Amino acid sequence: MGQFLRTPTLGRRVAGLLTLAIVLLLATNIATLVMINRTARFNDEVDVAQQLRRQTRTVLIHLVDAETGQRGFLLTGNPDYLLVHGDASRELPHELDELTRLARNDPDLAPRAAHLRELAESKLAELDRTVALARTGRVGPALSIVRSNEGKAAMDAFRDEADTIDDITETRLQLRRRQSERSSSVTVGANAVGGILILVLAGVSGWMLRRYVLEIQEARDAIARMNAGLEGQVRERTADLTRANEEIQRFAYIVSHDLRAPLVNVMGYTSELEQAGRVVDKAIIEAESKRKVDPDVVMAVREDMPEAIGFIRASTEKMDRLINAILKLSREGRRSLVPELLDMSGMVQGIADSIRHQTGEAGAEIVVEPLPRLTSDRLSVEQIFGNLIDNAVKYLDHDRPGRIVVSGEDDGAWLTYRIEDNGRGIAPRDHERIFELFRRSGRQDRKGEGLGLAFVRNSVRRLGGDITVESELGKGSTFILKFPTRLILAEAGDY
Structure with missing residues (x-):
């Protein structure tokens, strides 16, 4: 007042x-x-x-x-x-x-x-x-x-x-x-x-x-004129961003494709070096029967060369996985989305059943509560939930029985899904970083390149949704997904 x-x-x-x-x-x-x-x-x-x-x-x-x-x-x-x-x-x-x-x-x-x-x-x-x-x-x-x-x-x-x-x-x-x-x-x-x-x-x-009504009308007319100009600018900038995004996707594809050729050569020459090392080792064995061979040569051939080749092979394999991940992101961005009505309860339960052997080995359980139906792209949604559930199983805390709960609710304009686990959790400073390319959180004692959550966020945004995380170290994590009730292709972004 x-x-x-x-x-x-x-x-x-x-x-x-x-x-x-x-x-x-x-x-x-x-x-x-x-x-x-x-x-x-x-x-x-x-x-x-x-x-x-x-x-x-x-x-x-x-x-x-x-x-x-x-x-x-x-x-x-x-x-x-x-x-x-x-x-x-x-x-x-x-x-x-x-x-x-x-x-x-x-x-x-x-x-x-x-x-x-x-x-x-x-x-x-x-x-x-x-x-x-x-x-x-x-x-x-x-x-x-x-x-x-x-x-x-x-x-x-x-x-x-x-x-x-x-x-x-x-x-x-x-x-x-x-x-x-x-x-x-x-x-x-x-x-x-x-x-x-x-x-x-x-x-x-x-x-x-x-x-006052006249002033409002004048202001409304002015806003309409501004909006008309802004809509034109937005369309132009959207077109520019679309072209830039397409160029980035093509560039990523070309770069990844071009990197694969020398990488294949490196991997091939590494195999030849291994073969050459075995030949040299055989020659050393034959030479040792006739005369004494320098110990440094023996160490170089039997220890140093295999170790160096192993490092090269591990690095090339890692680079190959990174290139494949970049190519996957590039192909996903170019794929056309096909909206359809999805039975989310059945889909998520199918994903949980497909990794039952992993949860059985970890002594964990996956609980899928009744989920609201979603109209969206089936492949993208399956990949999103599959990645998140795989991550939840991968980062369970072995000191206690694992439990993963998938729930959802419909608030009218948006559908919200939650994937909650009681794993080892994520530090607050890493809540945003885990969604970046090649970034991981916590102890690096699990296999991975830091691409899964980046791919998930890219896919969620492309479907017009959003993803956030709530987590605390030692207590588990909850990934929160929000999607529009119906996918509108004109509004689906290409990231």
């Missing part, structure tokens, strides 16, 4: 703009949520105020109905008026309870609602008293109570208190209405500003992305 923030890239700038846009969007949403909550609170307060106003008027209406029924009964004596009075009297306690409930959380209106309740209960008591007197036939005292204006005073006081509550709620309603309008305006403004800023940021991001 620190590296990302310190690097002035397009990704960093776009990420910053997107972060800013998200912050603005969150701020706008929070502001909108706050305003919505405030508006909802205002609406709740307005609703309560409206209910309080309606409830106040409802109580007043019931009081007026009760008073109307009381007046009609007193004036006419008709009991039907008492029905209106009775209905209003029964509803008033419930309406007063609702009025008290609506105003209980309001410090300004709660005392006024309580006063209204007192006035209404006082008026209701006065009405009930006069009705009770009239029912017993005492209409005069009842009318005297009415004429005292006690009830009128209570009703006037109730109306005044109700008007005051109406004024307070109306003032609050107007205030809340203005606050709600301001909140709505702020909400709309915040959303508009946020939306404009987000659109601006989106436009800037789009412009930056467009510029």
Whole structure:
């Protein structure tokens, strides 16, 4: 993250703009949520105020109905008026309870609602008293109570208190209405500003992305032009390398062929020298019967000459093997590869069976695990695995039972094979050198010219693969081969 923030890239700038846009969007949403909550609170307060106003008027209406029924009964004596009075009297306690409930959380209106309740209960008591007197036939005292204006005073006081509550709620309603309008305006403004800023940021991001895409396209075009030039150079250099490689192969073949002629002469003359030495030795034997022969001559003929001829013969035989190896490499490089699907398990098991007499003499075993199939050149693959298994048997450690394990795996694009042994191992400094021509590792107590692994690497690379070694002295070696799952002749190299 620190590296990302310190690097002035397009990704960093776009990420910053997107972060800013998200912050603005969150701020706008929070502001909108706050305003919505405030508006909802205002609406709740307005609703309560409206209910309080309606409830106040409802109580007043019931009081007026009760008073109307009381007046009609007193004036006419008709009991039907008492029905209106009775209905209003029964509803008033419930309406007063609702009025008290609506105003209980309001410090300004709660005392006024309580006063209204007192006035209404006082008026209701006065009405009930006069009705009770009239029912017993005492209409005069009842009318005297009415004429005292006690009830009128209570009703006037109730109306005044109700008007005051109406004024307070109306003032609050107007205030809340203005606050709600301001909140709505702020909400709309915040959303508009946020939306404009987000659109601006989106436009800037789009412009930056467009510029970046154009830069990428220009860079891609430039790379395409460079690749076109490079492909031409690669083709030319590949053709040059191919010609040079062919020349080297022809040169190796010609040199090896030309070297063989004088080598054959040397070997022939060596045989003649041996024959001449035997003739001279016979003459010395005959001469010794007649006279004494110089001991130096006898030593020269019977010891020095055979020893020198033996050295010459050994050297010429070694040179002959080297020439044959060079010719083999040259012929292998010119051979056409023929890809086919190979049963690697069967092939490697056949190689192991062919040297069973050697492993039996060495007290060793070769374990061939199930191997993935490979599409490649059969002869080259057989030579590669044959050389590696021969080397593993040749360099086993006689102090412990030999064990050679051949395994493989398929990872999709490549096939990997391992030839693991518990032989004497290879020093780390020789891990690369053993693949060079005429180079060997460790004690030189085994026959060989140092050509096998060079030939193996040449063949592996020609098949488009690679070979490496993991080894430790005294613990054994593991040769790791990697091949493409399918040999493509156009990509197979000629080394």
